[in-house]
Amino acid sequence: MLSANIEIRDYLANLIAEYNAGNGGHFTAGRLPSERELVEQFSSTRITVRDALTKLEAEGLIYRSNRRGWFVAPSRLVYDPSSRVNFYLLAAQQNKTPATQLISQRCIKGPAETREALGLVAKEKVIELVRLRSLNGRPVLFETIYLPEQRFPKLNKARLEGSLTVLMEEEYAVQICHEDNRIRVSAVYDQVAESLSLINGAPCLEVTRIRYEGDRKAFEFDKEYWVHSAIELSIPSK
Amino acid sequence: MLSANIEIRDYLANLIAEYNAGNGGHFTAGRLPSERELVEQFSSTRITVRDALTKLEAEGLIYRSNRRGWFVAPSRLVYDPSSRVNFYLLAAQQNKTPATQLISQRCIKGPAETREALGLVAKEKVIELVRLRSLNGRPVLFETIYLPEQRFPKLNKARLEGSLTVLMEEEYAVQICHEDNRIRVSAVYDQVAESLSLINGAPCLEVTRIRYEGDRKAFEFDKEYWVHSAIELSIPSK
DNA sequence: CAGTGGTCTAGACCACGAT
DNA sequence: TCGTGGTCTAGACCACTGG
Numbered sequence: 001m002l003s004a005n006i007e008i009r010d011y012l013a014n015l016i017a018e019y020n021a022g023n024g025g026h027f028t029a030g031r032l033p034s035e036r037e038l039v040e041q042f043s044s045t046r047i048t049v050r051d052a053l054t055k056l057e058a059e060g061l062i063y064r065s066n067r068r069g070w071f072v073a074p075s076r077l078v079y080d081p082s083s084r085v086n087f088y089l090l091a092a093q094q095n096k097t098p099a100t101q102l103i104s105q106r107c108i109k110g111p112a113e114t115r116e117a118l119g120l121v122a123k124e125k126v127i128e129l130v131r132l133r134s135l136n137g138r139p140v141l142f143e144t145i146y147l148p149e150q151r152f153p154k155l156n157k158a159r160l161e162g163s164l165t166v167l168m169e170e171e172y173a174v175q176i177c178h179e180d181n182r183i184r185v186s187a188v189y190d191q192v193a194e195s196l197s198l199i200n201g202a203p204c205l206e207v208t209r210i211r212y213e214g215d216r217k218a219f220e221f222d223k224e225y226w227v228h229s230a231i232e233l234s235i236p237s238k
Numbered sequence: 239m240l241s242a243n244i245e246i247r248d249y250l251a252n253l254i255a256e257y258n259a260g261n262g263g264h265f266t267a268g269r270l271p272s273e274r275e276l277v278e279q280f281s282s283t284r285i286t287v288r289d290a291l292t293k294l295e296a297e298g299l300i301y302r303s304n305r306r307g308w309f310v311a312p313s314r315l316v317y318d319p320s321s322r323v324n325f326y327l328l329a330a331q332q333n334k335t336p337a338t339q340l341i342s343q344r345c346i347k348g349p350a351e352t353r354e355a356l357g358l359v360a361k362e363k364v365i366e367l368v369r370l371r372s373l374n375g376r377p378v379l380f381e382t383i384y385l386p387e388q389r390f391p392k393l394n395k396a397r398l399e400g401s402l403t404v405l406m407e408e409e410y411a412v413q414i415c416h417e418d419n420r421i422r423v424s425a426v427y428d429q430v431a432e433s434l435s436l437i438n439g440a441p442c443l444e445v446t447r448i449r450y451e452g453d454r455k456a457f458e459f460d461k462e463y464w465v466h467s468a469i470e471l472s473i474p475s476k
Numbered sequence: 477c478a479g480t481g482g483t484c485t486a487g488a489c490c491a492c493g494a495t
Numbered sequence: 496t497c498g499t500g501g502t503c504t505a506g507a508c509c510a511c512t513g514g
Contacts, residue, residue: 003438003482003483003484004483004484005439005483005484006438006439009439034498034499034500035499035500036498036499036500044484044485045484045485045486045487046486046487046500047285047483047484047485047486048483048484048485050500050501051439051483051484054439055425055438055439058423058424058425058439058440058441059424059425059439060422060423060424060425064500065493065500066492066493066500066501067491067492067493067499067500067501068492068493068494068499068500069493069499069500070500076422081473081475082473082475178474178475179474179475180472180473180474181471181472181473181474181475182470182471182472182473183421183470183471183472183473184298184314184466184469184470184471185296185298185423185441185442185443185466185467186296186297186298187293187296187297187298199500199501200241200244200293200501201243201244201247201289201292201293201296201297202296203296203423203441203466204423205423228422228423228441229423231422232420232421232422233419233420233421233422234418234419234420234421235319235320235418235419235420235421235473236416236417236418236419237319237320237416237417237418237419241501241502241503242502242503243502243503272479272480272481273480273481274479274480274481282503282504283503283504283505283506284481284505284506285502285503285504285505286502286503286504288481288482289502289503302481303481303512304481304482304511304512305480305481305482305510305511305512306480306481306511306512306513307480307481307512308481437481437482
């Protein structure tokens, strides 16, 4: 016995599969019918229709753009966090158009977790960079980067929307010696949710990264929130 | 302006934080108040209460046990997919009690994706093992393992609930040379959802793994579905 | 058996996006 | 301004769990 929300999910999942295979004139510009249209079509209610849409969202088959509608999710960016390939190159290799927007830049004391990870003492401050990255115009990554101020004086503002790895190498002679990545499924709220056009509490993939240089001195602490349907991690080993 | 579901979320998130810090007599045995109790407490409706609970679930702060109730999520298992530490050792190191249940064992042709990954031709078959793994009695991982029948004849049934890595080393002289892991946020349905006490469409962390031996011959294909609040991946590099 | 969550009905009003 | 999704009300019945 199928429940109604699963029925609707299956129906849409089939249309999406056809659309992705290039066989479908369903969906103009990847936009799904409005929730109210689906309600009519299935003689159902918005609760049930939204249940179905939420399931498809969880699977990563569709995504929402806040109050604009539901869209078929493009193929995922495949990303190896242990490789140091930068975002622009990675996107280009996978035929996607990347963009980066610097949202804010501050010099602050910083949260305890960050200070500890970077081994800061007394009055040492951190530079906090907040950036939003997009693929083909769709925001997919909200990231906050913390750098010890002392290690990176006079950051070149003009370059903060480009690859930081390259900037750090070229202007500060950074040589990465080690990197820790922590990956978990989590949820986004407030500024993160709004920036990514998601609703409060939407699931995401959270990556926390600490980078070390020289004799294992931490020089960078990152928090990344990925729109979960936009990414797949690839981790080779040995 | 806070919406009601966020208010309820925040209220519960605070209680959960206290409970986890050991300061709270809230929640007996980690069980949250029933949805209907929360409805009364907040003069709200189940829709709104469930919105709040779903958000907490997405964050990994609570989990549901199908039709039994909502529970505070224990600390996550930290897991490095590129290390070959087996599940039992890993759990023990983190003070958790592991268990494995073999759900089914078959010899079949297998799905196309699997056959391709394993490089099977003509009538070669695969052994399909389905297992459920638990931590402290809570199911956290549903996995399907595919092995080429020709490479692993006469599998020792008695050992299929233990570490396969150890079994393969000891009885088939397998030497892993390489491994690919693909990680994505996805959703569970049907048998997977039921086995994990989740509802259809609940989010999960999906890991697809291919292992190679000798001169890059694939000998194992795995699909893992993790209850997302039960796991955090740790990926060191360089 | 009672109590839980799972699913669903049939509406309503609001905030925001596009135009 | 109109259409979209976001949030919410006030119920209902069902499936399953546990005592």
